[in-house]
Amino acid sequence: MSVNSSLACPPTWPTPTELGQGARLWLFSGVLGDHADALFHTLCNELPWERPRVRVFGRQHPVPRLTCWLADPGVRYRYSGLVHEGRGWPEALTTLRRRLGALTGRAPNGVLANLYRDGDDTMGWHRDNEPELGPMPWVLSYNLGAARDFALRRHGEHRQCRVLTLRHDDLLVMSPRVQHHFEHALPRRRRVDAPRLNLTFREIQGLDRG
Template sequence: MDLFDDIPLQLPDAELRYEPHFLSKDEASDWFARLVAETPWEQPEVYLHGRYYPVPRLVAWYGDPEASYRYSGLTHQPVPWTPLLAEIRARLVDATGQPLNGVLLNYYRDGQDSMGWHSDDEPELGRNPLVASLNLGGIRRFDLRRKGGSRIEHSLELGHGALLVMSGPTQHHWQHQVAKTRTPCAPRLNLTFRWIR
């Protein structure tokens, strides 16, 4: 274990917990290969400025039957949990001490796949949502900035088997992104677990 595992990141108006070695490399590699192969990936389109654009990554939404999730004008109906995703959910419920009834899988195939600036602050996530983000595969930079600001205030390298938990007032005050990069990078899978009310 790393000396700095599970030490909270000190950002004002945020509760962040980062565990770079939450999973062993072998377990992370096994989960990555299985999830990439068995997930029914989609690339939905979002409507922006009068035009439809495909989201710059592949996605899938799994969850309990009542856990439909709406963001960016898209409503995702949950695909039932697979045995593997149910096992991963149980591990994260244990790690966070919180119930979790849905997971968004994002598959970043290369450096041109990305996620723009946003907060996970949809009404169905409740007032102070907990989002548990499990990272498998290639390393990507995760940026944070103050809402209303344009300057990146903190960045993390999210690597293979790392867990980042955002909770408390974080989504009220901060936005995050995974920016496009020209630097060659391996495919990355990100699983963001949450509780849909």
């Protein structure tokens, strides 16, 4: 069953977390079951990881994590001032991609992978609202490895309003209005000494296909 921008969802979905203003989160646990451990090790070792540099206040800094963009050939995604182009999907992600489609009814054509090597690796406050995601961006965030806190705050405010702990083999689905009204971040957690891999699946609109 397809899920559209009206926030309808199949009856098999978990009960949503209501953030307000039509923004909803759904948390699926045990998405791949016994296959999740093997996928985690394969992706950590085989994906073409990079550590790009971004300009902040006129100076270049390496991002505090490893990252790579995977997508259908020619599908481009711009973030943090960088342009990434898809060159196809690794075989290791085929089962997961199909599983997420079956669970959610979505059809992502790209995924941003981030590898947080320990609790010192982070992601700052942001919204996944780049133009190529379209006006109603559904985002599917799949997690492997160490549990990490996922923080949210209302756009334009400085105090976080909610924190979710995302664990190994969890999938967090964010409705479009989450990106309209909220920012999210992965805060530093020095007590975490194991890696965490996040795969954020996105639906790139036709505007940025090569």
